[in-house]
Amino acid sequence: MLRAALIGFASSGKTTLFQLMTSVRETARPAHGKGEALIGISKVPDARLDRLTAMYNPKKRVPATVEFTDLAAPGGTGGAQALVDVVAYKNADALVHVLRAFHDPAIPHASGAVDPGRDAQAMEDELILADLGVAERRLERLERDLKKSRTAELERERDVITVCKAALEGGRPLRALDLKGDDL
Structure with a gap:
């Protein structure tokens, strides 16, 4: 479903x-x-x-x-x-x-005034901010975990989340990124 x-x-x-x-x-x-x-x-x-x-x-x-x-x-x-x-x-x-x-x-x-374009952009901005908050919290946790145990999997996730965070900080939604395979 x-x-x-x-x-x-x-x-x-x-x-x-x-x-x-x-x-x-x-x-x-x-x-x-x-x-x-x-x-x-x-x-x-x-x-x-x-x-x-x-x-x-x-x-x-x-x-x-x-x-x-x-x-x-x-x-x-x-x-x-x-x-x-x-x-x-x-x-x-x-x-x-x-x-x-x-x-x-x-x-x-x-x-x-009713302006669907403005409202769409405002919601897009809110979604980007929400995703940015999630990415920042995940990066903080990954940095703590990497200090305890440095694994290739954690480093790869950190690299992907760093790319996501940079895109979000630039105002780009995550759907605009070309993430494939293991990056998802």
Whole structure:
């Protein structure tokens, strides 16, 4: 099962997308609460599975599923708020970034005007900062471990994390790096 976490600023449509994808209808969660997650599962329609089921008539038909997590974004007045909860998303296989591209006077945008490009860049910056924090903590642990026991595996990991840290410090996301094989 694929685990996908919905990320985005408050009032961007994350919960609406979550409800559409999972058919979960929640009303108990306060708007823009902190750290409250909703989890829903969506069956993935697949014409190939339908054809195979018709051909072989199995006793059980199990479609692929996606588990969506909708974490309430903290409220805020600006786009510079740290909205990425690394702990909440660390187990996700994919991040689904929901951008607000609609105007609604009843739901004012935290930054004043709706600008999906600005919001996408702000979230990208937050993700880069979150990854940079993880890389820095890992490098600190690796340096301590290398003082105790110097192994080729630890040195290789340190070298890869150092490359990652340099890219993040330059504002490049990790997905832009050309890491292959053992480097992953």
